[in-house]
Structure formats: C-alpha cells, structure tokens
Amino acid sequence: xxxxxxxxxxxxxxxxxxxxxxxxxxxxxxxxxxxxxxxxxxxxxxxxxxxxxxxxxxxxxxxxxxxxxxxxxxxxxxxxxxxxxxxxxxxxxxxxxxxxxxxxxxxxxxxxxxxxxxxxxxxxxxxxxxxxxxxxxxxxxxxxxxxxxxxxxxxxxxxxxxxxxxxxxxxxxxxxxxxxxxxxxxxxxxxxxxxxxxxxxxxxxxxxxxxxxxxxxxxxxxxxxxxxxxxxxxxxxxxxxxxxxxxxxxxxxxxxxxxxxxxxxxxxxxxxxxxxxxxxxxxxxxxxxxxxxxxxx
Amino acid sequence: xxxxxxxxxxxxxxxxxxxxxxxxxxxxxxxxxxxxxxxxxxxxxxxxxxxxxxxxxxxxxxxxxxxxxxxxxxxxxxxxxxxxxxxxxxxxxxxxxxxxxxxxxxxxxxxxxxxxxxxxxxxxxxxxxxxxxxxxxxxxxxxxxxxxxxxxxxxxxxxxxxxxxxxxxxxxxxxxxxxxxxxxxxxxxxxxxxxxxxxxxxxxxxxxxxxxxxxxxxxxxxxxxxxxxxxxxxxxxxxxxxxxxxxxxxxxxxxxxxxxxxxxxxxxxxxxxxxxxxxxxxxxxxxxxxxxxxxxx
Numbered sequence: 001x002x003x004x005x006x007x008x009x010x011x012x013x014x015x016x017x018x019x020x021x022x023x024x025x026x027x028x029x030x031x032x033x034x035x036x037x038x039x040x041x042x043x044x045x046x047x048x049x050x051x052x053x054x055x056x057x058x059x060x061x062x063x064x065x066x067x068x069x070x071x072x073x074x075x076x077x078x079x080x081x082x083x084x085x086x087x088x089x090x091x092x093x094x095x096x097x098x099x100x101x102x103x104x105x106x107x108x109x110x111x112x113x114x115x116x117x118x119x120x121x122x123x124x125x126x127x128x129x130x131x132x133x134x135x136x137x138x139x140x141x142x143x144x145x146x147x148x149x150x151x152x153x154x155x156x157x158x159x160x161x162x163x164x165x166x167x168x169x170x171x172x173x174x175x176x177x178x179x180x181x182x183x184x185x186x187x188x189x190x191x192x193x194x195x196x197x198x199x200x201x202x203x204x205x206x207x208x209x210x211x212x213x214x215x216x217x218x219x220x221x222x223x224x225x226x227x228x229x230x231x232x233x234x235x236x237x238x239x240x241x242x243x244x245x246x247x248x249x250x251x252x253x254x255x256x257x258x259x260x261x262x263x264x265x266x267x268x269x270x271x272x273x274x275x276x277x278x279x280x281x282x283x284x285x286x287x288x289x290x291x292x293x294x295x296x297x
Numbered sequence: 298x299x300x301x302x303x304x305x306x307x308x309x310x311x312x313x314x315x316x317x318x319x320x321x322x323x324x325x326x327x328x329x330x331x332x333x334x335x336x337x338x339x340x341x342x343x344x345x346x347x348x349x350x351x352x353x354x355x356x357x358x359x360x361x362x363x364x365x366x367x368x369x370x371x372x373x374x375x376x377x378x379x380x381x382x383x384x385x386x387x388x389x390x391x392x393x394x395x396x397x398x399x400x401x402x403x404x405x406x407x408x409x410x411x412x413x414x415x416x417x418x419x420x421x422x423x424x425x426x427x428x429x430x431x432x433x434x435x436x437x438x439x440x441x442x443x444x445x446x447x448x449x450x451x452x453x454x455x456x457x458x459x460x461x462x463x464x465x466x467x468x469x470x471x472x473x474x475x476x477x478x479x480x481x482x483x484x485x486x487x488x489x490x491x492x493x494x495x496x497x498x499x500x501x502x503x504x505x506x507x508x509x510x511x512x513x514x515x516x517x518x519x520x521x522x523x524x525x526x527x528x529x530x531x532x533x534x535x536x537x538x539x540x541x542x543x544x545x546x547x548x549x550x551x552x553x554x555x556x557x558x559x560x561x562x563x564x565x566x567x568x569x570x571x572x573x574x575x576x577x578x579x580x581x582x583x584x585x586x587x588x589x590x591x592x593x594x
Contacts, residue, residue, distance in 0.1 A: 145568025173570035215512045271442025273470035284578040
C-alpha cells in the first residue's frame, strides 16, 4: 500500500478544496453544487462499489488507506479519484470521516422508474424528521430485501450527512426516491399493484395476528378494531401480497390523509408499558414481517 | 392551571440550584450526588407515575405546565416537589428538556432480584456503546413485554441523559440491572432456567426459520451453519422457551466468550445487500420473535 500511495497529496487544512468539501455539510452548499458527502470507510466502500459513476473524489489518510485496503482497491477498480491527505486535512473536511471521505454527485431516482420494475416491498417515509431514523429505516429496508424507499416531501433531506451515515452504505444498495408528494405517491403505488399498509400504534390490525394468519396460509376473520368505527367486512390485509409500508412523523404520526388512503392501518403490538416503539424499530418489525410472509409463499 | 401555579418559583438562570441541576449532565456529578436527569414531558411523566419514590424535583415552565397537565397531575398525585421556572431557567438546566425536567435519585436493581421473579424474556447488553442504541433497546424490550434488561459492565452508562431520553420513559417500566460482569451474568441467567441466545449477523441459526418452526410447533432438524465447524446434533433453540438475548458492541459484535457461552448464536436474515442491521433494530426483531413464540404457546 505504502509503495503505491507515497506521501499525502493534500497537506494544507486551509486549502480552498478543503473548504469546498467541508461546505457540503450544509444543505445550501449541497443544493448549489449538486454534491454530497459520504463519511467513513463502510459508506465510501459501498458508494465506490455500487455507484462508482457518482463518486467524484475519495479522500483518505495514509493510516486509513492501510487500515482499509478494500476501500483503496474498490476505488482503484472503479477508477475514481483517490487522494491521500494528512489527518489534519481530513479532520478539517469532516469531523466524522474516520479518515475516509468521498464527495459524490447527487442523482435522483424517479418514482415511475421504481414502480415500473414491479416492486414487491417498498417503504414510504412521510414526514420523518430525525436523520438517524430516516437512515436507519433505509438500512433496515435494504436488510429486509425491500425494492425501494420513498422519502416523501416534508421529510428530512436524504443527503444530510447524518442520514447518509445512518444508512451504513444502504443508500447505494437500493433506489431512494425523494421530493415526491405523498398524495401523488400513494395512488401511483396502488396503481402499480401494491397494497398500502400504514404503520401506526393505534392501527386496527395487529401485525402479529396478520403474521400468524400468513404463516397458517389463511386470513383472520377481522382485526382488533381498537379505535374508530368498526369497519365491518373490511378484509384483513395479506402480508404476503406486494406491499408499500407508510410511516409518519416520529411525534405526530401519520396525517389523516395518509391514514385514510391506506388499505389498512397496522399496529406493532405493545406487550409492555411502552407507549410506542421508536420509528425505525417499528419499521423494521413491519418490514421483516412482510419479508417473511412474501418469502414463505 | 394558571390559578394554581401562579408566578414561576425560579427566575434566576444563574442560581446555585440551576448550576447543580445542569451539572448532572456530567457523569462525575451523577456519581458524586447519586442523582440523574430526566428530560422532556414523556420521561418525566413516566418517572412520576411509575417511580415516584425516586423523584426529587420536577421543574417546568408555565407554558409546559399548561401544555402537559398530565405531568402536573401525576406529580401532584405522587406528592413530588413541583417547581415552575422561567424558560431561561429551564434552558440553563438542560437544552433538551422541552420545558419539563426532573431530578431523580439513582437506584440499583440486583440481578438476583430480577432472576428470582422467574423472568421469561431478558435482554443482556454486552459492551453496547452508543447511548441512543442502549436506550432504544430498553424501549423495545419494554414494548416486547420483556421482564428486564441487563446493561453489563463495559456498556454505556444507563443514566447518561441520551440513554435516558432514548428510552422514552421505558427506563421506569422494567428493571434495568447495571454494572454486572457478563461472565457472571451468563451462568446466573442460565441457572435461572433461561436459554441464552446470542444475536449476531454471523449466527448459525436463522431467526426466521426458528420463528417458522415455533409457529408450526416443531423444530427444524438443523440450522444453516454458515460459519464455524458444523455442530452436528446441536438442537435448534425453541423461541417459545424462556430466553435471554445477548447483544454485543455495535462495531465489534460479541466477544468470543459470550458467543461460546450462548446456547445458540442466531442471525436476523439479511435479504438485501446490507452488511447488518443497526443494533437496536436487530434487537427489536429478535425480541418480537420471542414474544410472538412465547405468547402463542
């Protein structure tokens, strides 16, 4: 490694390039330049492996290059610009890079592209505001084998560095659609043949009962309707069917419109005294239930 | 409300009391005084409702008192000291209190107390270092109906304000044992009749297969042994049995000792390209699988 990466290319923490990279921590700068930061070895490695065309520059310290030869190898294989830099330079570019940082071009995925590919499991985030939650849901969606995530307008910005970090590289594994209005996304998703399940602590259907029903290959006669008017005759949703899960804001939950448009509102059962689950953990439980049911069939 | 809470009691952000409360954000001060902070209306309400004997003082702004009458009512019912304070005073005490703050006496729960109660679902955190993860796991354990959480020595400090905030009040719903050494906890837990399941991305048993098996009321003949020597004849763990889940550090996973002591090492299946799930989301999926299996029987 040392033979080939002799002497850091970048030695001045006050250089113009350093200032430009650091500025991408700010939304205004990301919008102006159409670029964003990926911090840390795991994220950079996945970006270089899965989205090499988006990677403008990779920066790493000599120590990080030695610690993470797979990042260097992936960057070389993808023919992206690889710069070594003094630790002070990396630290000036980002306090959270652990010695490895990349600048990527922002791209966008259209909802129509995602839907035309015939997805079976999609996550719609409607007004999620915590960056850690948004990123963790994207990571969980990837792990559960979901086909796409839609971060509807009004949610936290996808390219916020905290969101990118929390995805742990999953941002580069599956399409994430941003900026679409929820009221336009919902009918399009339904038209593509997906049922819309809203996750809500006050939902009328209990996820575990739907899970049991899917496992037994039959559906329960009716859900536990804890709230709202009893919707007699409403069929139980089948977890094995193609599904879009809708998740609302951490504090305020789903809007009435989102809840009203959904085919069913499903709750993760709370067995203890907790008021609710954290948004990302609830999403993960829902996604894994769908994945289990869909893979069983 | 206004009639009864006329004029804030505390008006000076530079008062000695304010300094003492704010100091509890530091570990050294928590240790010296044996007290800790609970920030925000949800946490304070749950503390006052479920652990009133620990609550030394509740502080709130007049606006927060009006917004959260349930906190005021619960504090009055529990006969804890209730102080109104100017917003500047609350802000000086904590930047994360949203107008409602409490100081509590730290107490400790012994492992032997927890185990003598005959628990069926317990979480052991071994070396978890991120405060948000630790708190979110405690919240998920509560939601899944677990009987206790053990935060083994070497994990993040339970009374760190970020941990307390992330529990969203669940810290006051179930016993959390701290400071015990993992190598002492594991045999004691086993002696209490719980099987020990270690959660690890490289585990030999697939959680979904165990879940299916439990749902069908029978166990699979053998797990997917992706790693290590094939342990021919090792029986599959039964998710319906009393269980302690062990979770390791976010970056380094479980120690060899923890893995070796476990009755089985179980992985949440990864269907996509993600390397792993976030610790708290993985824990939640495991806990809900146990809860489902145990409640089915």
